[in-house]
Amino acid sequence: MFSRKIMNGAIIWTMLIMGTSAFSLDKGATAKPAAAAKASDNSAANGSFEKWRDLTSMEKRVLIRSEKLTEKEQSIIDALQWPENWWVGFSGKQWRQGLLDTSITIDKNVKQDGNCALRIENKNHDISLVLCQRFDAEPDTRYQLKMWIKGENIDIYHPNGLILNIISSGKFEQDNNVWAKKLKIDTQYPAHRKKTFDWLEFTATFDTPAQTKSVVLILELRGAGILWIDDVRATKQEKITPVESL
Numbered sequence: 638m639f640s641r642k643i644m645n646g647a648i649i650w651t652m653l654i655m656g657t658s659a660f661s662l663d664k665g666a667t668a669k670p671a672a673a674a675k676a677s678d679n680s681a682a683n684g685s686f687e688k689w690r691d692l693t694s695m696e697k698r699v700l701i702r703s704e705k706l707t708e709k710e711q712s713i714i715d716a717l718q719w720p721e722n723w724w725v726g727f728s729g730k731q732w733r734q735g736l737l738d739t740s741i742t743i744d745k746n747v748k749q750d751g752n753c754a755l756r757i758e759n760k761n762h763d764i765s766l767v768l769c770q771r772f773d774a775e776p777d778t779r780y781q782l783k784m785w786i787k788g789e790n791i792d793i794y795h796p797n798g799l800i801l802n803i804i805s806s807g808k809f810e811q812d813n814n815v816w817a818k819k820l821k822i823d824t825q826y827p828a829h830r831k832k833t834f835d836w837l838e839f840t841a842t843f844d845t846p847a848q849t850k851s852v853v854l855i856l857e858l859r860g861a862g863i864l865w866i867d868d869v870r871a872t873k874q875e876k877i878t879p880v881e882s883l
Contacts, residue, residue: 678872678873679870679871679872680772680773680774680780680852680871680872680873681770681772681782681854681869681870681871682721682722682770682772683720683721683722683723684784684868684869684870684871685750685751685752685753685754685867685868685869686720686723686743686753686754686755686866686867687751687752687753688720688721688722689718689719689720689721689743690718690719690720690721691717691718692714692717692718692719696719696724697714697717700714700726700732701714701732702732709737710733710736713736713737714736719741720741720743720755722770723768723769723770724768724769724770725741725766725767725768725769726766726767726769727739727764727765727766727767728764728765728767728857728859731761731763731764734761734764735761735764735766738759738760738761738764739757739758739759739760739761739764739766740756740757740758741755741756741757741758741766741768742755742756742758743755743756744756744865747787747865748865748867749785749787749836749865749867749868750785750867750868751867751868753867754785754787754865754866754867755768755865755866755867756863756864756865757858757863757864757865757866758862758863758864759858759860759861759862759863760861761860761861762792762797762860762861763860764860765800765857765858765859765860766857766858767855767856767857768855768856768857768866769853769854769855769856770853770854771851771852771853771854772851772852772854772871773850773851774805774845774849774850774851774852775845775849775873776807776845776846776847776848776849776850777844777845777846777847777849777876777877777878778844778845778849778873778874778875778876778877779842779843779844779845779873779874779875779876779877780842780843780844780845780852780871780872780873780874781840781841781842781870781871781872781874782803782840782841782842782843782854782869782870782871783838783839783840783841783868783869783870783872784838784839784866784867784868784869784870785836785837785838785839785866785867785868786799786836786837786839786864786865786866786867787834787835787836787837787864787865788831788832788833788834788862788863788864788865789832789833789862789863789864790832790833790861790862790863791831791832791833791858791860791861791862791863791864792832792859792860792861792862793831793832794860796859797859797860797861798859798860799857799858799859799864800855800856800857800858800859801822801841801854801855801856801857802819802855802857803819803820803822803841803843803852803853803854803855804817804818804819804820804852804853804855805817805818805820805845805846805849805851805852805853806818806849806850806851806852806853807846807848807849807850807851817853818846820843820844820845820846820852821843821844822841822842822843832862836865836867842874844877845877852871854869854871
């Protein structure tokens with residue numbers, strides 16, 4: 638459901654961290670003061686990427702479109718592990734080349750916090766490696782998303798780069814139909830486009846519409862480069878009144 642159409646973002650990351658394109662918040666929203674969020678309020682699970690798991694049989698079938706694999710492809714699939722609570726994929730129909738040209742691994746040497754960080758490597762300028770997580774969210778609420786990132790030889794030229802999309806989803810009460818909505822994002826990060834950069838903290842805020850049940854974070858490394866991610870936090874800030882109607 639959240640495939641090509643949803644991932645057409647630009648240096649918002651995965652949020653577009655490498656560029657300076659920022660989406661402004663709805664001017665009609667007014668916020669009610671709220672206390673600072675505590676670490677235990679983090680809605681993003683396993684944000685330090687310290688827990689990993691094997692892929693389920695269903696996830697393997699979805700990833701390879703249930704097609705027949707070569708011996709090399711099968712060995713790669715069998716060895717794959719993903720961080721718990723996260724889903725990984727490739728854009729479009731490029732999964733075969735994606736298996737060969739990309740990797741997502743735990744890095745215990747390069748890290749910002751805790752015991753490890755997530756390391757994503759993409760050797761192909763024409764492939765996007767996507768990292769997703771869904772978490773429960775409240776309607777009419779402002780959230781703040783923070784993470785630490787470090788980059789090496791990132792392909793920063795449009796349309797490639799580090800892209801972020803945030804999707805809210807819920808149900809219409811009258812007919813139980815599921816809807817998905819790409820949210821406006823307000824981002825704060827250094828106004829530069831560097832291929833290689835040391836650890837920096839990336840911050841984004843977004844408002845959820847009425848009827849929101851959950852939010853999906855879609856982090857995309859579009860094009861070649863190496864990216865480290867650590868300490869992903871999504872925290873509820875305050876109620877917003879009114880929120881843009883659907």
